[in-house]
Amino acid sequence: MSDVEFPAQQQEPPGLTGAMRPEPDHGEQSYVGHGRLVDKVALVTGGDSGIGRAVAIAFAREGADVAFTYLPEEQEDADATATLVRDAGQKALPLPLDLCERSACDEAVSRTAAELGGIDILVNNAGFQMARDHSIEEYDDERIDRTFKTNLYALIWLCRAAVPHLRKGPGCIINNTSIQAYEPSPSLLDYAATKAAINNFTVNLAAQLGSDGIRVNAVAPGPIWTPLQPATQEPEKIERFGADTPLGRAGRPAEVAPAFVFLASPADASYVSGTVLGVTGGKPVF
Template identity: 50%
Template sequence: MATRTRAKATTAANRQRAIQRDIDEKDASKSASAKKGAAAKTSAKPKQAGARKQPESPLPEQHQAKPGKEHQLQPRPQFKAPEYKGSEKLKGMAALITGGDSGIGRAVAVLFAREGADVGIVYLDATDDAEETQRHVEEEGGRCVLIQGDVADPDFCEQAVEETVEAFGHLDILVNNAAFQEHADSLEDISEEHMDMTFRTNLYGYFHMARAALPHLKAGGSIINTGSETGLFGSPKLLDYSATKGAIHAFTRSLSANLVQKGIRVNAVAPGPVWTPLNPADKPAKGVAKFGASNPMGRPAQPEEVAPAYVFLAAPSCASYISGAILPVMGGPTG
C-alpha cells in the first residue's frame, strides 16, 4: 500500500509540474508591452510589528518547479518562533497536518509539538523537507510520523489517518493545509486538468481528510482548515484557487454546524501572503521579488507569524467556544 501511494504522489507531483510548464510557456509568450500596460499597485513601506525582524520586499528573484522545496528558498522561511513559549496547551493530543513538510504546515507542526502534541505529517514528494520538519518536531519533544501521498486520493486519506492513529493511539486535531496553486492571466488559460488539480487537491482533499478523521475524533477534538484572503476577496489571476478557498470557508462553517453537537469544533485560518514554497513555485521570478509588497504591512508574513493562530484554534483552553470562525491573519485590513 505504501509503495502504491508513494507512486501516486509522484504522479500527482509530475502532473502539477506539467500544468506549471504550460502556464510558464503562456507567460513567456505574453508581450512586454501588455505587461507594461497593467496598472501597478502602490507598495507600502515594509512594517515590522513583532519582536523579531522579518525579511522584507523586494525578495530575491527565484522560481521553483512544483510543489517547491523550502530548503531552496532564499531567504529561508522563518518557522521556529523563538519568542513563542509553550505552555502544554496541547499536551497529550495527536495531530495530523496535511502539507506539513514546509511553509505554514511546518511552522504549525513545530508549535503543536512545543505545546505537547504528537504530529503526523502528510506530504506529496518533498521528502527532504518532510524529514527536516520531523527533526524539528522531535527536538520539541513530540513524536512525528511522515506519511507520503496525495490528498486528492480518498484511499490515501484513509490510510494517513489510520497510520496516525496506529502511531499515537488516537487523533485529536486535523489540520487541512495541503494546496495546489498555479496562476493564470485569464480564464481561457485554465485547462480542465489545471482546474481539476486545484479542486481535487484543495477542496476534495479537505473533504476526504475530514471524512477519514471523523470516526476517530471525540468531543474536544477539532478540524482546522487553511483558507485564504483570496477566498474572501478573490484574486484576478488565481480564479480557480480563489474559488476553492471560498468553498473551504463555506465548508468550514457548514461542517462546524454539522458537528457542534458532537463537541468537535471546525474553524479556518485565512492568511494573506505568506513566504512559503507555494508562491515561488507559482509566480515568475520577477513576481516573486514583489511578493507581499502590496500588503498593508508591505511584506509577506513568515510562517511563524501565522502558526500561533492554529494553536489558538486547536487548544481547548483557548477556543472551546469558537467554531465556524474564519480567522484572518492578513497583516492588516485588505480587500
C-alpha cells in the same frame, strides 16, 4: 523581515525550502510552547514546509504528537520537519501521500490513529495554486483537477474519515483558507474559488458537528513566504510579494502558526467554532 526584499526566483512545483532566498522563518528559533496541547495527537496535511511546518513545530512544542502528509518529492523538507518535531520531545509520523487520491486521505487518517493512538486535531493545510497562466482558456483539466482535489476534495475526504476519531475527544478541525476567498486575484481564479468554498464548508460543518462537541474553524492567511510562492508565481511578482498589504510586507509562517495553536487549544478556544481567523497583514477578512 519588514526590510527584506525577495529577489526574483522560480522553482517547479511543489517547491522546496532550501532553494528559497531568503529561507522562511517557521519559528525554529522563536516559538516557545506553554503546554496548550499536551497529550494531543494532530494530523497536519502539507506539514513538510511553509505554514504546515510552522504549525507542526508549534504543536509539538505545545506537547502534541504530530503526523503530517507531504508529497514524495518533498522528502528533504519532510525530514527536516520530522526532526524538529522529535527535537521538541514528541512523536513524528511523516506520511508520503498524494491527497488527490481518496484512498490516500483515508490512509492518512487510519495510520495516524493506529500509530499515534488517535486523532484530536485535524489541520487541513495542504494546498495547490498556479498563477503563471492568467486566462481561463489556458486552464487544462489536469490543473483544475489538481487544484480542486488538493484544496477541496481532500479536505472533505479527510474530514469524513477523521470525524469518528474526533468524536472521542471531542477534537477539532482547522482548515487553511486564504485572503483569496475575500480578495480574489484573476490569476488565481480556480484557487480562490476553492478557498471561498472552504469558508462555506467550515461554517456549515461547524453547525453539523456542534452537537458532537467538535469545533470547526479556519485560518485565512494573507501573503505568506512559503515554497508555494516561487513554485507557482512569476519571478517578477516575487519581488513585490506582500507589498500591497497595509503592513507593507509578506508574513512569515511563524506568524501564522499561533492562530492554529489558539484554535486547537481546548482551553483557549473552547467556545470558538464556525469562525475564520484572518492573519493577513491588515487585509480585511469579511
